[in-house]
Each structure stands twice: as C-alpha cells, then as structure tokens.
Amino acid sequence: MRSAPASPPDNAIEIESLTKVYKARAGQSAKTALEGVSLTIPRGSFFALLGPNGAGKSTLINIMAGLVLKTSGTVRIWGTDIDHNDRQARAAIGIVPQELNLDPFFTPRELLEVQAGLYGVPRRERRTLEILDSVGLADKADAYARTLSGGMRRRLLVAKAMVHFPPILVLDEPTAGVDIELRQQLWAMIQDLNARGTTILLTTHYLEEAETLCDTTAIINNGTVAACDTTRNLLRRLDSKSVTVTVGGGVPDPLPPSLAALGACARGDDQIVIRYKPSETGITTILEALRGADLDIRDLVTKETDLEDIFLQLTRKPAAA
Numbered sequence: 646m647r648s649a650p651a652s653p654p655d656n657a658i659e660i661e662s663l664t665k666v667y668k669a670r671a672g673q674s675a676k677t678a679l680e681g682v683s684l685t686i687p688r689g690s691f692f693a694l695l696g697p698n699g700a701g702k703s704t705l706i707n708i709m710a711g712l713v714l715k716t717s718g719t720v721r722i723w724g725t726d727i728d729h730n731d732r733q734a735r736a737a738i739g740i741v742p743q744e745l746n747l748d749p750f751f752t753p754r755e756l757l758e759v760q761a762g763l764y765g766v767p768r769r770e771r772r773t774l775e776i777l778d779s780v781g782l783a784d785k786a787d788a789y790a791r792t793l794s795g796g797m798r799r800r801l802l803v804a805k806a807m808v809h810f811p812p813i814l815v816l817d818e819p820t821a822g823v824d825i826e827l828r829q830q831l832w833a834m835i836q837d838l839n840a841r842g843t844t845i846l847l848t849t850h851y852l853e854e855a856e857t858l859c860d861t862t863a864i865i866n867n868g869t870v871a872a873c874d875t876t877r878n879l880l881r882r883l884d885s886k887s888v889t890v891t892v893g894g895g896v897p898d899p900l901p902p903s904l905a906a907l908g909a910c911a912r913g914d915d916q917i918v919i920r921y922k923p924s925e926t927g928i929t930t931i932l933e934a935l936r937g938a939d940l941d942i943r944d945l946v947t948k949e950t951d952l953e954d955i956f957l958q959l960t961r962k963p964a965a966a
C-alpha cells in the first residue's frame with residue numbers, strides 16, 4: 646500500500662470547487678454543507694481549518710476519508726484524485742478522529758498490528774514499536790487500552806493513524822476537552838511529526854491552537870472558505886485593534902452616541918469594547934469619544950488583533966433585519 650508517487654507533490658492536498666449537499670430526508674430539507682470550497686495545502690505545512698460548529702469541517706474531512714460522498718468538485722490527495730484511485734489517495738492520509746474509539750481489550754501493539762493489516766502493510770514492513778515510541782507509548786505496548794489514561798489513548802489514536810506511514814495526518818479537534826498539560830504534550834508531539842516532514846491538517850475550535858501551531862489558517866463558515874492565508878498574514882491584514890474600557894456604575898444602555906458611532910459594544914456589565922482600524926481611526930478620536938461619553942473610567946487596555954478578532958469578524962452572523 647506504500648504506493649506514493651516517485652517524487653512527492655508540491656501540494657499535499659488540493660481541493661477544487663468542492664460541494665456537498667446532504668439529501669433531504671424524512672422531515673428534513675436538503676442541506677448544503679460545503680459550497681464551492683477550494684483549498685491548497687502545501688506539502689510539509691501545518692494547516693489549520695477553523696470554523697464554528699456546523700461550518701462543514703467534518704464533512705470536508707469525511708470526504709477525504711472516504712466516509713462521505715461529495716456532490717461535486719475535485720479532491721486530490723498526495724497527487725491522486727479520489728475519483729480516479731480512492732485507495733491510493735486514502736493510503737496517503739491518516740485520520741485521527743475526535744472520539745476516543747478504541748477497543749479496550751486490545752493492547753496498543755495488537756491494535757496497531759490489526760490496523761496495519763487492514764491497510765495491507767506486509768508484516769516485514771510494519772514498524773509497530775517504532776511508531777509507539779514516536780508517540781511516547783513504547784513502554785505501554787502490551788498494556789490493555791482500557792488501562793491507558795485519556796492522554797495516552799489520544800496518542801494511541803495518532804499512532805493508529807500512522808501505521809501505513811501516511812505523509813499527511815489529519816487531526817479532528819485533537820485537543821477538544823483535553824486539559825492544558827496534555828494539550829501541550831499533544832502539541833509538542835504533532836510539532837515534532839511536522840518537523841520530520843509530515844503535513845498536518847488540524848481542525849480546531851481553539852484559536853490559540855491555530856495561532857500557536859499552524860503556519861497557514863483557513864476559516865470556514867457556512868460551507869464556504871471565508872479566509873485562507875498564512876496565519877501571520879491573516880493577523881497582519883486585518884488592520885484592527887481594540888480598546889477595552891472598564892467602567893464603574895455599569896455600562897449605560899443604550900451606549901452613549903459618541904461610542905455607538907464607533908461601533909462600540911458592551912462586554913458583561915462593566916466593560917465596553919471598541920474595535921477600530923488604526924489606518925482609519927486614530928486613538929485620539931477614540932479617547933475624545935470616551936471623554937464625551939462621560940463615563941466613570943476605571944481601566945483602559947488596548948490590544949493588537951488576534952485570530953479571535955478575525956474569526957469573529959468573518960463568522961459573525963449578520964444582524965437580523
């Protein structure tokens with residue numbers, strides 16, 4: 646099954662005009678989950694796919710995994726079109742699912758052997774212990790999966806996705822519900838895999854995760870790509886800063902007109918946030934508006950834009966008419 650092309654492709658994944666419409670079912674109308682999605686994931690990159698719930702991330706991954714049939718469009722994985730040779734395309738990809746779906750009665754060694762068998766990896770080519778070692782589980786090779794901690798199980802899922810030596814690893818929300826220490830461990834492990842050449846595609850809700858780890862970020866919303874750029878460019882291009890003011894006596898409702906005119910909004914009972922474009926609005930304009938609002942200002946903090954600002958700007962639902 647290790648039938649990679651002779652020379653590796655420039656792009657690990659190429660998706661063009663991908664559309665998925667789930668057919669109408671009893672009581673439910675048809676649902677367009679992806680609409681004309683195009684994405685290019687260069688070989689060796691660490692790519693984040695960000696999106697709110699229901700954006701279409703799982704649909705995209707499931708199409709690549711062969712679990713969902715696309716409606717139209719093209720998907721090439723490691724140079725192979727899934728319509729031409731889906732086995733070869735899928736052999737280039739390892740998918741780490743979100744759920745900890747491991748058979749508790751298998752040991753990690755057995756689990757990897759069975760998985761390698763499913764992928765048709767000949768015994769002499771299997772690297773079970775080497776893979777377990779790469780995820781820090783060599784000493785647990787013969788422990789029952791049910792005795793492993795949550796963190797170890799997650800690492801075992803990564804190992805399982807790697808039995809056929811895929812050059813691409815897709816991780817679906819790998820750190821959802823995972824504590825901070827374990828998150829750091831997983832990050833270090835995935836970074837190490839990436840440093841050794843594996844292309845990583847990661848879906849996440851954690852903006853910090855994309856910001857810290859990923860060189861490129863795509864934001865997907867309502868089944869379309871709202872943005873796709875290097876993470877650094879995304880942060881740079883927004884031309885956005887924010888001022889957060891903490892006020893005594895509660896945030897006035899409605900907000901004073903001078904602040905409402907700047908698009909300010911209340912956060913909690915005692916904070917007002919004003920997002921602004923430094924290229925258009927100087928900080929003195931904002932300070933004057935605050936002075937004119939006659940507030941009991943207790944604190945004032947300015948902040949550079951971060952991925953959360955961008956995410957909110959791109960995925961915010963339009964206000965109801």
Ligand SMILES: Nc1ncnc2c1ncn2[C@@H]1O[C@H](COP(=O)(O)OP(=O)(O)OP(=O)(O)O)[C@@H](O)[C@H]1O
Pocket residue numbers: 667668676677678696697698699700701702703704705
């Ligand atoms: N089998 C299905 N039949 C009908 N609609 C579906 C099906 N699977 C997903 N959908 C719908 O398609 C849209 C995209 O769902 P998808 O699971 O791909 O989003 P997601 O970004 O992965 O969300 P989450 O982060 O919550 O998993 C949603 O509106 C969802 O309800």
